[in-house]
Amino acid sequence: MQTVTAIADVRARIRAWRAEGARVAFVPTMGNLHAGHISLIELARRHGDRFVASIFVNPMQFGPNEDFAHYPRTPSRDADMLAAAGCDLMFMPDVGEMYGAGSTAPTRVEVPGISTTLCGEFRPGHFEGVATVVAKLFNIVQPDVAVFGEKDFQQLVVIRRMAADLCFPIAIIGAPTVREPDGLAMSSRNQYLDAQERAMAPAIHAALRTATGVIAAGATDYAAIELEGAAGLVARGFRVDYFAVRRRIDLSVPAAADRELVVLAAARLGKARLIDNLQVERG
DSSP, X not given: OEEEOOHHHHHHHHXXXXXXXXXXXEEEEOSOOOHHHHHHHHHHHTXXXXXXXXXXXXXXXXXXXXXXXXXXXXXXXXXXXXXXXXOSEEEOOOHHHHHOTTOSSOOOOOOXXXXXXXXXXXXXXXXXHHHHHHHHHHHXXXXXXXXXXXXXXXXXXXXXXXXXXXXXXXXXXXXXOOBOTXXXXXXXXXXXXXXXXXXXXXXXXXXXXXXXXXXXXTOOOHHHHHHHHHHHHHHTTOXXXXXXXXXXXXXXXXXXXXXXXXXXXXXXXXXXXXXXXXXXXXX
């Protein structure tokens, strides 16, 4: 595996691969890799001849009171994991390389509507930061396919819309959520949980399973399902941002005829903000 920090070096390597007729797969990450990331990498490798991963903690997607400065960074361990997973190129730029040294007002990419609901309501500007950095990475790497985890389902929907609207010739693939044995979705932020909080955290997945179960059985009173799910988490000690039933394709509020749905939750436990979702076909 080759490690580079400069955009020019990435482009040179991609040009050489293109000259060989290679198909390029890409997984962007913020590092601190775990088994969930490795599942994205393994999926990406099945869709390309060469594989690129990026590691960049993007300041634009963190709010002023969020954990950018303390977000866990483990570059040496990440490099070992990527190499073991068969990565060909690790791109690890700094902020100056991605946004221009001294830049105070970089160009931004906004995906209206779906960026300001759910997590977007509680983290203003977050998805603008996500869309901006992913658009930049797409322009740098120019992959044939890019893989994103379904755990961050709203992010996946935002990126699909952005790629379509900006005419990126890139197939966007969603990878299933990887979970701990007790159901908790794997996340770098799980390490913020103390032992007691870690024991409580799988309640989010359990609440989602209950909600999707009643929807699959034919229930359509989504407001009641949302209220019950949120109340159950509050009773267990969570501070709930939302518990929501949405259309899978665009995260809008479902109509009676909609069948392909997703139930999403975001809740805080101690220092951690946990998100999860389950997809469901209405019965």
